[in-house]
Amino acid sequence: MKKIAIIGAGISGLFIANLFKKNSDYQVVIYEKNNSINLEEGYGIQLSVNSVKLLNEIEFNKFENARKFNPKKIIFFSSKNFKKICDLNISDFNSENCQYTTLKRSDLINFLKKDLENLIKFNHNVSSINKENQKIQLTFENNEIFECDYLIISDGVFSKSRSLISNNKSQPKYNNTLAIRGKITNSSEIDNENISLFLGSDFHQVIYPVNQNGDLNFIAIMKYELTLEQQKNYSLFKENSFIRKVLEKVPKENKEFFDKIKEFKIFPVFVSKDFFKTNSDNINFIGDAFFAFPPSFAQGASQSIESAYELYRSIENNSEGNFFKNRVIKTKMVDKRSKLNQFAFHLSNPVAIFFRNIFLKKLIKNKKFLDTYLGKIYNN
Numbered sequence: 001m002k003k004i005a006i007i008g009a010g011i012s013g014l015f016i017a018n019l020f021k022k023n024s025d026y027q028v029v030i031y032e033k034n035n036s037i038n039l040e041e042g043y044g045i046q047l048s049v050n051s052v053k054l055l056n057e058i059e060f061n062k063f064e065n066a067r068k069f070n071p072k073k074i075i076f077f078s079s080k081n082f083k084k085i086c087d088l089n090i091s092d093f094n095s096e097n098c099q100y101t102t103l104k105r106s107d108l109i110n111f112l113k114k115d116l117e118n119l120i121k122f123n124h125n126v127s128s129i130n131k132e133n134q135k136i137q138l139t140f141e142n143n144e145i146f147e148c149d150y151l152i153i154s155d156g157v158f159s160k161s162r163s164l165i166s167n168n169k170s171q172p173k174y175n176n177t178l179a180i181r182g183k184i185t186n187s188s189e190i191d192n193e194n195i196s197l198f199l200g201s202d203f204h205q206v207i208y209p210v211n212q213n214g215d216l217n218f219i220a221i222m223k224y225e226l227t228l229e230q231q232k233n234y235s236l237f238k239e240n241s242f243i244r245k246v247l248e249k250v251p252k253e254n255k256e257f258f259d260k261i262k263e264f265k266i267f268p269v270f271v272s273k274d275f276f277k278t279n280s281d282n283i284n285f286i287g288d289a290f291f292a293f294p295p296s297f298a299q300g301a302s303q304s305i306e307s308a309y310e311l312y313r314s315i316e317n318n319s320e321g322n323f324f325k326n327r328v329i330k331t332k333m334v335d336k337r338s339k340l341n342q343f344a345f346h347l348s349n350p351v352a353i354f355f356r357n358i359f360l361k362k363l364i365k366n367k368k369f370l371d372t373y374l375g376k377i378y379n380n
């Protein structure tokens, strides 16, 4: 029986653990640095059909319907006057068992961890990773040592494991944007059937339902310069004076939404700069530890799930060598689209906005374009 160690109990680590758990050739343990799994409420996740299809392999299709939602459309609005620009039928990519899904992150995590309770070792922060012949030895800050045949690193965008095994100490970079997130309950003025995307100047906001109770997730991405010092100061984002300063920069038309937001939080968005390939086929990265994208294509969780699935299959088929190469190709495609979306969503020149809106209306009805731009990502 092969021993699998997973570092990090986020979406990618939990999903790959579920896959290995079903296969009796493997014994799996997840090491999580915290003393519990972060179940922050109010934070929504969008899952496109590529990841829903893979989640269905662990019976996501049987997960409580009341706790998820299947929006049919993304409706684009101008942030300036709230006028609709156009809408995109994302349900065109759905199949009977596999539909674009939105839900609370905490509900997805609860679903992923429900069969793993005794496989997660909390309070385990890795301090060194060594490899001798084919065996990998992990040492934790509590001095425990564990040996495994495969190491799967899913410890997020600031991956400590990456720094432990790489000489390249390159850190993720600040995306020059802040994310402002929260939830909206019982608002009759906001569409609670679809995803509403408001395009503003250096700013966009997305509102979507996360369950059948009418709860809505709010997320705004706003351009905001931070000094290097501010980027590292995590307590800054909780300071009232800083929050006030950020809110002053929110375009005035959008401020009315902010009165409706509950459990409102601000955090800086960090993205990956590069890929890192280990010299060993039996040590691999998945999820944000492999690569973290700008959030404007809503593919972070879906790609975390896809990377976990691809790695599972390649280990099962003894073809780990192909995992990295194929993952880089898909990641580059998603990254390019995420950057392009952010650029187009945040235009501020009125002439550029005028032409963007004309293009958007045309492209959204063009099947060939949609099959290339979205279909290539949503089909796996």
Ligand SMILES: Cc1cc2nc3c(=O)[nH]c(=O)nc-3n(C[C@H](O)[C@H](O)[C@H](O)COP(=O)(O)OP(=O)(O)OC[C@H]3O[C@@H](n4cnc5c(N)ncnc54)[C@H](O)[C@@H]3O)c2cc1C
Residues within 6 Å of the ligand: 007, 008, 009, 010, 011, 012, 013, 031, 032, 033, 034, 038, 044, 045, 046, 047, 124, 125, 126, 154, 155, 156, 157, 159, 160, 161, 179, 219, 269, 270, 286, 287, 288, 289, 295, 298, 299, 300, 301, 302, 303, 304
């Ligand atoms: C503003 C914003 C909005 C987003 N919206 C969406 C969206 O709508 N749709 C979508 O698909 N994605 C979205 N994402 C992205 C998505 O949330 C992430 O891509 C996804 O959660 C990554 O999962 P992960 O498992 O790789 O990492 P994480 O969720 O970061 O999990 C990493 C885990 O590793 C643990 N860990 C860290 N260090 C160690 C260590 N040294 N030892 C042991 N354990 C460790 C952590 O405690 C954590 O539990 C968004 C991201 C942002 C920033």
